[in-house]
Amino acid sequence: MRLSQFFLPTLKETPSEAQIASHRLMLRAGMVRQLTAGIYSWLPLGYRVLKKIEQIVREEQDAVGCNELLMPTIQPAELWQESGRYDDYGLEMLRITDRHDRKMLFGPTNEEAITDIFRKDVRSYKQLPQLMYHIQWKFRDEIRPRFGVMRGREFLMKDAYSFDIDYESSRHAYNKMFLAYCRTFTRLGVKAIPMVADTGPIGGDLSHEFIILADTGESEVFCDKKWLEKDLSGQGVDLNDRTALENWVQGTLVDYAATEEKHDADNSPISGDDLIATRGIEVGHIFHFGTKYSAPMGATVLGPDGKEVPVMMGSYGIGVSRLVGALIEASHDENGIVWPDAVAPYKVGLINLRTGDDECDAACEDAYAKLHNAGIEVLYDDRDIRAGGKFADMDLIGLPWQIVIGPKGLKNGVVELKNRRTGEKTEVTFEAALNQIS
Numbered sequence: 001m002r003l004s005q006f007f008l009p010t011l012k013e014t015p016s017e018a019q020i021a022s023h024r025l026m027l028r029a030g031m032v033r034q035l036t037a038g039i040y041s042w043l044p045l046g047y048r049v050l051k052k053i054e055q056i057v058r059e060e061q062d063a064v065g066c067n068e069l070l071m072p073t074i075q076p077a078e079l080w081q082e083s084g085r086y087d088d089y090g091l092e093m094l095r096i097t098d099r100h101d102r103k104m105l106f107g108p109t110n111e112e113a114i115t116d117i118f119r120k121d122v123r124s125y126k127q128l129p130q131l132m133y134h135i136q137w138k139f140r141d142e143i144r145p146r147f148g149v150m151r152g153r154e155f156l157m158k159d160a161y162s163f164d165i166d167y168e169s170s171r172h173a174y175n176k177m178f179l180a181y182c183r184t185f186t187r188l189g190v191k192a193i194p195m196v197a198d199t200g201p202i203g204g205d206l207s208h209e210f211i212i213l214a215d216t217g218e219s220e221v222f223c224d225k226k227w228l229e230k231d232l233s234g235q236g237v238d239l240n241d242r243t244a245l246e247n248w249v250q251g252t253l254v255d256y257a258a259t260e261e262k263h264d265a266d267n268s269p270i271s272g273d274d275l276i277a278t279r280g281i282e283v284g285h286i287f288h289f290g291t292k293y294s295a296p297m298g299a300t301v302l303g304p305d306g307k308e309v310p311v312m313m314g315s316y317g318i319g320v321s322r323l324v325g326a327l328i329e330a331s332h333d334e335n336g337i338v339w340p341d342a343v344a345p346y347k348v349g350l351i352n353l354r355t356g357d358d359e360c361d362a363a364c365e366d367a368y369a370k371l372h373n374a375g376i377e378v379l380y381d382d383r384d385i386r387a388g389g390k391f392a393d394m395d396l397i398g399l400p401w402q403i404v405i406g407p408k409g410l411k412n413g414v415v416e417l418k419n420r421r422t423g424e425k426t427e428v429t430f431e432a433a434l435n436q437i438s
């Protein structure tokens with residue numbers, strides 16, 4: 001992509017309303033713009049990151065056998081009246097009426113909707129287990145939306161739902177999701193620690209929040225420092241071996257980690273230097289809640305003994321749009337964002353030090369074509385502005401690599417290759433730079 005043809009409204013100044021780094025940087029890097037409180041437009045650069053995160057989440061859900069579907073954002077109130085949550089949910093629920101004066105709502109979550117889909121078409125235990133997910137916008141009328149997309153009112157969530165015949169099977173679904181979450185966050189380049197958590201308005205008796213440690217996080221958390229070294233990539237675990245999977249999950253959870261609601265300082269198994277007390281960002285939350293929705297909504301199946309039984313359910317959420325901010329919180333420096341490779345909007349920024357100089361322009365066009373033909377996502381800064389502005393913008397938007405082409409380098413047959421994370425700059429031939437980036 002050529003920057004002269006790309007809508008990237010970077011800002012030099014820090015917007016006054018931004019209180020944390022990720023909010024400041026997302027505005028300055030031209031990634032989002034607020035439409036109204038807690039509601040954001042995703043501009044081209046930000047949208048590319050959002051889609052990359054979404055795709056990694058999707059791949060890891062698919063890898064554990066979860067079926068992707070898409071439910072509406074608008075739901076009829078009746079479903080929530082059946083489950084009893086219509087009144088309980090409170091002011092966070094955006095309630096609307098249609099032209100026929102029917103009560104509707106903008107879904108804050110989809111337990112009722114997915115249970116309605118299930119109960120219409122699943123009647124026998126032979127059709128179980130079912131594991132489905134979608135990636136859809138939610139609305140929660142937060143009383144104080146803040147920190148940009150971190151606590152928005154309209155936000156993108158992956159929410160999955162499991163349906164099983166008994167607790168053991170439901171526990172297996174829970175463990176599959178637990179593993180999928182560990183793999184997902186590892187691929188995103190962050191350590192999201194699973195912590196015992198409250199179940200809140202979603203309900204149930206078993207729940208873990210996946211938390212990225214960050215001093216600007218909204219959650220107060222406590223965990224064993226062993227978590228910092230723990231490998232959560234979950235490779236080689238046999239999904240279909242219930243015992244092996246349970247052992248891996250329990251083996252992972254052997255070290256203490258709890259949110260403030262669950263932490264009991266007097267009974268914590270660790271203390272002193274072994275205990276990390278800090279703040280964190282909740283990027284995922286999984287729940288087992290049994291028949292909380294299937295019973296009141298009549299989602300039952302004919303069991304092996306010929307009796308109707310309400311199915312056992314769980315739900316599993318990841319804050320896809322929140323993750324854009326969370327990844328920036330976890331990976332930025334004084335010059336801007338430092339994207340993990342897996343979600344960078346482009347892999348390399350190509351900087352022309354002297355736009356308008358025939359030799360430089362030709363060399364950049366050649367480099368641009370070669371990078372593109374090598375399948376490398378490149379953002380070419382071909383604007384006719386001073387070099388300092390190009391360097392500042394490229395550092396700000398945080399692409400993993402920069403290739404700088406200027407008259408001096410060309411005379412020596414070299415380009416400057418910069419690694420954004422380390423700041424290391426080397427003068428190499430373009431071919432050597434291409435090899436290092438590939």
Ligand SMILES: Nc1ncnc2c1ncn2[C@@H]1O[C@H](COS(=O)(=O)NC(=O)[C@@H](N)CS)[C@@H](O)[C@H]1O
Nearest residue numbers: 109151152155159283284285315316317319322
């Ligand atoms: N206001 C918000 N802004 C951005 N992300 C949010 C917001 N509220 C929740 N999230 C994200 O959405 C994830 C799931 O939300 S949740 O309430 O914990 N869980 C559910 O809604 C369940 N139905 C999971 S399917 C959270 O872990 C968080 O990462």
